[in-house]
Amino acid sequence: MPHTHYFTVSQVTNYIKELFEIDLVLQDLWVEGEVSNYSRSAAGHVYFTLKDKAASIRCVMWRSVAERQAYLPSNGEAVIAHGRISIYEVQGTYQLYIDAIQPAGLGILYLQFEALKKRLEAEGLFAPERKRLLPPFPRCLGVVTSPTGAVIRDILHVLGRRYPLVEVILAPTLVQGDEAPQQIVAAIEALNKHTDAEAIIVARGGGSLEELWAFNDERVARAIHSSRLPVISGIGHETDFTIADFVADVRAPTPSAAAEIAVPDQGKLRETVDLHCNRLVALMGRQITERHSALEAQQRALGRLSPQAKIASCRQRIDELTRSASASLAHQLALQQERLRGRLLRLQSLSPFATLDRGYSITRHLRTGEIVKSVAQVAAGDPIETQVSDGKFDSTVDWTARPLFAEGL
Amino acid sequence: MSEVEKLSFEEAFKELEGTVHRLEGGGLTLDESIALFERGMRLAKHCGQKLDEAELKVSQLVSSDRGGYETIPFEEKEVSG
Numbered sequence: 054m055p056h057t058h059y060f061t062v063s064q065v066t067n068y069i070k071e072l073f074e075i076d077l078v079l080q081d082l083w084v085e086g087e088v089s090n091y092s093r094s095a096a097g098h099v100y101f102t103l104k105d106k107a108a109s110i111r112c113v114m115w116r117s118v119a120e121r122q123a124y125l126p127s128n129g130e131a132v133i134a135h136g137r138i139s140i141y142e143v144q145g146t147y148q149l150y151i152d153a154i155q156p157a158g159l160g161i162l163y164l165q166f167e168a169l170k171k172r173l174e175a176e177g178l179f180a181p182e183r184k185r186l187l188p189p190f191p192r193c194l195g196v197v198t199s200p201t202g203a204v205i206r207d208i209l210h211v212l213g214r215r216y217p218l219v220e221v222i223l224a225p226t227l228v229q230g231d232e233a234p235q236q237i238v239a240a241i242e243a244l245n246k247h248t249d250a251e252a253i254i255v256a257r258g259g260g261s262l263e264e265l266w267a268f269n270d271e272r273v274a275r276a277i278h279s280s281r282l283p284v285i286s287g288i289g290h291e292t293d294f295t296i297a298d299f300v301a302d303v304r305a306p307t308p309s310a311a312a313e314i315a316v317p318d319q320g321k322l323r324e325t326v327d328l329h330c331n332r333l334v335a336l337m338g339r340q341i342t343e344r345h346s347a348l349e350a351q352q353r354a355l356g357r358l359s360p361q362a363k364i365a366s367c368r369q370r371i372d373e374l375t376r377s378a379s380a381s382l383a384h385q386l387a388l389q390q391e392r393l394r395g396r397l398l399r400l401q402s403l404s405p406f407a408t409l410d411r412g413y414s415i416t417r418h419l420r421t422g423e424i425v426k427s428v429a430q431v432a433a434g435d436p437i438e439t440q441v442s443d444g445k446f447d448s449t450v451d452w453t454a455r456p457l458f459a460e461g462l
Numbered sequence: 463m464s465e466v467e468k469l470s471f472e473e474a475f476k477e478l479e480g481t482v483h484r485l486e487g488g489g490l491t492l493d494e495s496i497a498l499f500e501r502g503m504r505l506a507k508h509c510g511q512k513l514d515e516a517e518l519k520v521s522q523l524v525s526s527d528r529g530g531y532e533t534i535p536f537e538e539k540e541v542s543g
Contacts, residue, residue: 190472200522206538209520217516218471223536224523243523247531319513322475329482330506336485337499344492 063142070140073147079138083161084110084149086134088126099125103134103149111141114151122154131157133164162262166269169296173271178278179299185283187303187315188251193220194315195244195253195282197237198308200225204258208287208312216316222248228257233267238276245281253280254315255297256287256308268295277301287311409442416440419447428453466504471512478505 060068073079086103093099097116102109112134119125126132136151155164173179194212198204200223212219224240227233237255244250255277257268267273268288277284277300286301287308298304305311356362401407405415416425419436431437435450466474481502485495522536 190475192470192472195523200536209518209538213518217518218512219518221518221520221536222523222533223520240523243525243531248523248533323510323513326475326478326506326509329478330503332482333485333499333502333506336482337495340485340492340495 062145066140066142066145070142073139081135081137083133083135083164085157085161086110086132088130088132089128091126091128093119101126101128103132110138111146111148112136112151113141113148114154118152124155126154126156133157133161135164135168162266162269166262166296169269169271169274170299173274173296173300178274185302187283187285189317191219191251191316193222193249193251195240195248195250196221196223196256197226197240197244197253198223198256199228202258204228204256204308207309208254208256211309211312212316215313215318215320217319219316220249222250227267229260229264229267234270234272237267237270237273241276241280241284250282252315253282253284254287254308254311255284255301256311257289258308259290259293265289265293265295268297270296273297274300285311285315406442409440414439414441428455466501466508469505469508471509471516474505474508474512478502478509481505 084103086105086109089102089104089109091099091101097119099114099116099119101112103112104110114122133155134149134151135153136149138147138149140146141148153164153168155167177183196205196208198208205223209221212221222244224244226236226240228237241253241255244253255268257265265288268286274296277286277297283302284300285303285305286295286298287305287310288295288297289307291306294304303311303314305314405413409415417423417438417440418425418430419438421430423430425431425437431450431453433450433452436447437450438445438447469477481498484490485498485502490498520536520538521533523531523533526532
């Protein structure tokens with residue numbers, strides 16, 4: 054029976070292809086299987102088949118994709134591949150067009166984690182230069198975690214022990230399950246917008262990769278990234294790393310460690326206060342000692358300038374002057390005495406008594422006491438005294454005569 | 463300068479640090495030094511008191527009926543283990 058309408062092969066093939074391409078599952082899926090028939094063309098494209106016990110799918114990885122992969126499989130290996138399913142029209146087959154591939158042992162969550170990490174890192178969400186400093190003395194801290202359980206208890210215990218001055222605002226959320234990421238995002242936003250919190254701790258206790266999964270959610274990562282307040286992450290155990298850890302301003306290995314990082318330790322603060330106190334006492338003591346010695350120096354200087362000292366020094370000077378003056382006087386005296394002696398000697402040589410030695414004598418009238426220089430002074434019978442060099446004798450004038458020629462002499 | 467008793471721990475702590483630095487810097491009259499010293503000692507005492515008296519305050523953020531948020535006291539629930 055002839056049909057009035059028919060399709061060409063290409064039309065059917067295109068129709069099937071369109072059906073594949075509008076299917077959301079087929080356009081974005083992870084497939085696990087074992088690799089066989091692995092080959093690489095001269096152009097660099099990679100072809101293989103993924104199979105399990107019951108089925109197989111042809112796979113293609115273009116050169117541009119293959120070059121980006123850190124890992125390329127070989128036959129017999131179990132892998133997980135990501136890509137889309139479409140039709141290869143020429144052969145009428147469907148194929149998996151792969152854009153990422155990893156060994157299957159790592160699990161699909163790991164692959165998603167690596168893919169998101171790579172993407173956000175490339176976007177700059179982990180950049181060290183956008184990490185913010187934490188407030189050194191936070192007055193108020195926001196905590197995003199479950200309101201029940203050991204985590205909030207540990208955090209409050211640590212905060213209370215280290216820095217009870219801080220005020221804590223808990224923004225309670227689920228920390229695992231499908232609802233968790235949205236709640237964590239809302240909590241971070243609410244703490245930013247509606248509280249006085251100065252920093253936020255995002256915390257969760259240890260768990261499996263699946264249990265920690267909310268913290269590998271892109272929405273959570275972006276909420277931490279756009280938080281005005283710095284975020285400290287404390288998720289899982291020391292060995293767990295989540296995307297939230299990479300975006301956070303500070304990553305703490307555990308929730309308790311996050312609380313320790315968030316606030317200063319009052320023990321250390323008290324020590325510092327004590328040190329400052331001791332320093333103040335020491336500085337003040339030093340100042341006072343310094344002023345004291347300065348005062349003493351001034352007193353000594355004052356002592357040197359006081360009139361008493363001046364008087365003492367004047368006294369000494371007078372003493373010295375007196376001594377030198379009397380010495381000088383004695384000297385002068387001796388000099389004068391010497392000079393006097395000289396004069397005396399000269400006087401003696403001029404004295405009339407000296408002529409007596411040479412045989413002259415001096416005659417005195419005994420009654421008048423006059424020295425007889427003229428015959429007229431005496432008359433016969435007058436007592437006279439004659440002085441010679443070694444004594445004197447008395448005599449009486451017998452007569453007097455005046456030489457005739459006396460005037461002619 | 464505000465009254466020491468009214469300062470927060472952080473303010474008192476920072477001022478104490480500054481006071482030590484100023485005294486270390488020197489160039490002060492004796493009266494200034496003594497005033498700084500006395501204030502520094504009061505600041506130190508105040509810091510200690512603030513820590514002694516502090517008690518961790520914990521509240522909980524909840525969404526209110528009007529679509530906003532409000533804080534209520536946080537009661538830690540007993541958890542086994």
